Amino acid sequence: MDSEALERRFQARIDADERIEPKDWMPDSYRRTLIRQMAQHAHSEIVGMLPEGNWITRAPTLKRKAILMAKVQDEGGHGAYLYGATETLGVTRDALIEELLAGAAKYSSIFNYPTPTWADIGAIGWLVDGAAIMNQIPLCRCSFGPYARAMVRICKEESFHQRQGYDIMLQLSRGTDAQRRMAQEALDRWWWPSLMMFGPPDADSKHSAQSMRWKIKRFSNDELRERFIEFTVPQAQYLGLTVPQGEIDWSEFRDVLDGHGPCNRERLAARRRAHEQGLWVRDAATAYASRQAARKMQAAS
């Protein structure tokens, strides 16, 4: 079959809501788009461990500490799972991580914002995990099988995270003046970046149309953003907090995306440091494994 016919048949399968599996034929551009998107998603989970990890040692109660530890663990698990799903497309996790560390791969810009107070942990769970769910629920029906299945599993945990985050905010909003102020300031900090998580306005969105045809994307950025706002504003009202008024500042979005956010450097530096300091550890594991293999060979001969 010529490539045009293959592509027609591929699109017909997608139109019929069939799942594409790793061994199936797929256009190169579909594969590249998925690798980019899934790797970005995996990187976001891993980098996302940092702003919240910032509060593990200072969580105000042991119960909150345990919940936060488990949450950050979950995000690491999501990362591992998504790297695994991306590897089915013929790339290696090591190569993807190299790209992240080299600054060549993107991750969600939201994690370039700092968590100066405990309330930021509440706001991240409530808003950032909340926005992630809005983005990811449609992905559970994404045309690429491994990605769709990863999303089903991940979405379940994200909704726990969202509830736990909201619970932190609820407790703060019923607390002292200092706690209510902390909660409001965290909402002020995270509101706009959360809305930016849905990506640029539809008119400026580069990849949207093709991704829609491939059913990698099912709703437009603006649709999902609107849905998130409708869902979240009443929750803020229930907390007695004020949702910031105004317009999204898209120049801030572009700046942070281009590397000029408040924590871009720290985030990448932290990942690089862990990777570099782990080099001798990984070398030791490799050396030990090959020595063990040699011993086994010797014992068998």
Next chain:
Amino acid sequence: MSAQFQADAHFRYVLRLADANLVLAQRLGELIGHAPALEEDLALGNVALDLLGQARLLLTHAGALEGQDRDEDMLAFLREQREFLNATLVEQPNGDFAHVIVRQFLFDAWQLEIYTRLGASADPQLAAIAAKGVKEARYHLRFSSGWVVRLGDGTGESRARAQQALEALWPHTVELFDADDIDRAMLAQGVGVDLGAVQAAWNRHIDTTLAEATLTRPADRPWRWYGKRGQHGEHLGRLLAEMQYMQRTYPGAAW
């Protein structure tokens, strides 16, 4: 011995176990998101979560024994350094991965043997906590001893780092086996365990794993500053300053 001493000894005995778990969980918590590889990040995080879970059960039990209405959070966040009764081993800073692993290994082998025996404690609460903890400790020891072997029998660098960590941490193991009045009183009551037997079993874990790792067991040297008596070095104060920051800054607030 007076009933007052007995009650206080029981409280402190449980608190020692609780604090060891809490402080080590806090140390491991510093590493989450920063470990040498994703798998190790997840594994160390799991250990931290288990230890924190045990700490919470033990602190709650200690609070009940004390009878002063102190809950797990009051005990964790509102005590001073001198009131913390963890062995100094667990408060040692993370340092490199070799320090993290060797500290964990020395601790896991000890905890496994303690919990194994505490399962038969005359304190039913403590016995139940130990019975749950023993499964976790066995798993933790498998992880940490596996890494001790890989580091020791890995590269020249990993071997040197592991040996260095072993030498640095070794003195802090002395108090783990040196029974004092509290240990003796609790053993006599059937609440606590025989540290002599724990040491013999611990030695077997250590010697077997170090041999496989081609590492050298450090010489025993005197060490007389015992965390279990509240004698800590300079590291615990900072750990507590960080851990207790919120409760100290906002007294009385609920979170």
